[in-house]
Amino acid sequence: MNEGRELEWVSLDPDPVIEAYKRDVDRTLIRENLKLTPDERLRKMVSVLRFLEEVRGSKATK
Amino acid sequence: MTDFQRLLEALVGGNVEFVIIGGVAAVAHGSAHVTVDLDIVYRRTPENLARLAAALAPHAPYLRGAPPGLPFAFDVETIRRGLNFTLSTALGDLDVLGEATGGGNYDALRPRSESRQLYGLEVRFVDLDTLIHLKRAAGRPKDLERIAELEAIKQERNRS
Numbered sequence: 001m002n003e004g005r006e007l008e009w010v011s012l013d014p015d016p017v018i019e020a021y022k023r024d025v026d027r028t029l030i031r032e033n034l035k036l037t038p039d040e041r042l043r044k045m046v047s048v049l050r051f052l053e054e055v056r057g058s059k060a061t062k
Numbered sequence: 063m064t065d066f067q068r069l070l071e072a073l074v075g076g077n078v079e080f081v082i083i084g085g086v087a088a089v090a091h092g093s094a095h096v097t098v099d100l101d102i103v104y105r106r107t108p109e110n111l112a113r114l115a116a117a118l119a120p121h122a123p124y125l126r127g128a129p130p131g132l133p134f135a136f137d138v139e140t141i142r143r144g145l146n147f148t149l150s151t152a153l154g155d156l157d158v159l160g161e162a163t164g165g166g167n168y169d170a171l172r173p174r175s176e177s178r179q180l181y182g183l184e185v186r187f188v189d190l191d192t193l194i195h196l197k198r199a200a201g202r203p204k205d206l207e208r209i210a211e212l213e214a215i216k217q218e219r220n221r222s
Contacts, residue, residue, distance in 0.1 A: 005173070007192070008165035021210035022207040029094040031213070032088050038090035038178045038187075045068060045089045049096050053063050 064154025067181040069100050069121075072153065074183045076117025079105040081171045083162055083196060088208065090178065091190050092215045095208065099155035105161050111141045114158070121151040126191035161196040164199025166192070190216055 033041055066086065073080060082090070085097025104114050123136040126148045134140070134148045136149065145160035157177050159165045166188075174192040177184055188196065197205045 005170045006165065007170055007174075007179055008199055010164060012195070012198065015206075015207050015209075017182055018210045018213065021207045022214055024216040025211050026094065027214060027218060030215050033092040033094060034215070034218060034222070036092075037182050039182075040064065041089050041092060042086065042180055043098050049063055049098070052096070057213055 064099055065154075066100055068150070068152070069153045069156060070181055070183050070185060072117050073102070073114075074185060076113050078113045078117050079107075079168065080112045080114075080186070081160070081168060081175045082185060083166070083171070083193065087187040087193050088212060090187050091193065091212070092178065092218075093208070093211055099157060101157040101159065101162075103159045103162050103166060103168050103171050105172075108138075108142075111138045112162065115141060118149075118151060118156075118158075121153050122154070123147075123149045123151045126150040126155060129151065162196050163182060163201075164196045166196055190219070 033044075036044065080102040082100070083101055084099075084101030085093075085095065086100055089097060101112060104110060111221045115136060118136055124130075125132065125134055127150075128134070136147070141147070141158075149156045149158060162171070171188055172186065173191065175186040175188050177186050179185075190212065194209060194216070196211045197212065
């Protein structure tokens, strides 16, 4: 069994593709999420998932 | 839909040693993305393999996407012979990893994790820097957008 405690080396230098994506990140959403606890963030995500399931379900029954 | 609460209750209730990675860890750190499965890295000790098998046994773990009827049992011997399993369970999809891409086994990830309450349960998920590291190590095109968001979260945290 692997007893290694080190992570593989990986470059964390700025990546042009990631930097390009970063410009489109909605930081207002992030700032709102950072006001919540981790528990509240997960519960919020689950409520979004439930909503999406309901929308999918209502489409399927039409 | 994955029942994250009941999956975590099963694992924590079964005293399984694990660290959450992937989408749920990202959400816990502030990501606005949604995720449909739970990814965990479990400790590869004989005792923990037994606890993991026992914790999931009541929830019909099966290889996700595999045809029904295969002689698959998620028991100690199966876990010992394997490493990473993408499972479907009665509670939803669960990725059970002995090692995450980037070299992250439990012993490597635990010191790089945070202990927090989720659904009233004390669980560990990898810290933000480690999550970014694992996503970069995975090198999947679909992760680039997620990495951008995680790095933006880090910037926003540092601003406040």
